[in-house]
Amino acid sequence: MISSATATDETAAAPSRRRDRSTPAEALLARFRTVRNFTSQLSAGLAPEDCVVQSMPDVSPAKWHLAHTTWFFETFILKKWIPAYQPEVPQYAYLFNSYYNAAGDMHRRDLRGLISRPTVEETHRYRSSIDSHIADLLSRADDKALAEIEPLIILGIHHEQQHQELLVTDIKHVFSQNPLHPVFRERQIEVVPGKPSAMKFLDFAETIVDIGHDGSGFSYDNEGPRHRALIPAFALASRPVTNGEYLEFIEAGGYTRPEFWLSLGWTTVNEQRWQAPLYWNKSEGGWWNFTLSGYRPVNESEPVTHISYFEADAFANWSQARLPTEFEWEHAASDSEIDGNFVEEETFHPQTGRSPATEHRLAQMFGDVWEWTRSSYSPYPGYRAAPGALGEYNGKFMCNQYVLRGGSCATSRSHIRRTYRNFFQPEKRWQFTGIRLAHDHA
């Protein structure tokens, strides 16, 4: 008799043996298809009408994400590696280039919502066509060609995962503008008994550490060069700030007291008339927020999200704390497992911590909400952007932005790293952004 454990092991081993027989090109193609299919899965419930709306300049229509990620593979791989490659629609090079000046002219970002053609159906055909070309190319590539194509495919895969996150956060903003409050994914409202664990602070001694990616596996160029950094003693909160804690800030007049705010933040609060995080509304019975599962009461135990750097910084000041630097965050995360509430969970919303935070353990470092750091997005010592169009991927944005760490409920688990540096301007609120507090060591 075969025990259930043995049977399970054999079941698990079978695909592994199959994988062993696959060639490197087949394995790469399988990875490519998995990520491309997940984009299709994310957009599957959207009507064509949902896919063309651009609700603000930062938001791109879902259709544009579907096409632009495809353009990336066509531009940087097919046009280079297939001799005499003829694009089916040459004008897509203009329509779906985002910001790569070296790849040619591009359509205006803030006008993407005016592009009713290609239709959504034609965009899906464009995706299928490029996918077929990639499959053909990989099936014919010799070892030498594959060695050069593989890093570009992997970059395209990670690029597509970034756009999957944007597709989710952009459709949230699009739906939030609709008084019908469309639902992206039906979810039961999670009822969490009791309160979240108390916020503790973990102490870290002064140290010199290596910061940045060590070169094993994929990383973006902005994660290197790996270099040494001095980190003075500090303390880091055991978990992110919750909605309930943020409500205390609101109720203490946080949005009306300039003493907590950076000057530019205070100007922004007044110009934008912010009184709460994006997507929050006060109505009878208290605060409600718009989620990808519809409009619902603010759950006080969940991590607060959709706040700007300015709000995160003001909250930290009100709390007599501060935001961590990106170096403190990376050092503190060195023992944290890369696990959490990622997009694969399909909650599409930060969740109340599932395991208790303690003074010995950091909780929710990965997933749920991107954590604002007080570090400006700047080049690491020795950084040089690569020549050519792909050198424009990260380096040219190293001005007037802040680094965020850890990924969110809209990030892929296989996309995030301890060294991953996300970045946004300090007034942006439409990503799943949150707060983890820090202190100088007392």
Ligand SMILES: [Fe+2]
């Ligand atoms: Fe892009």
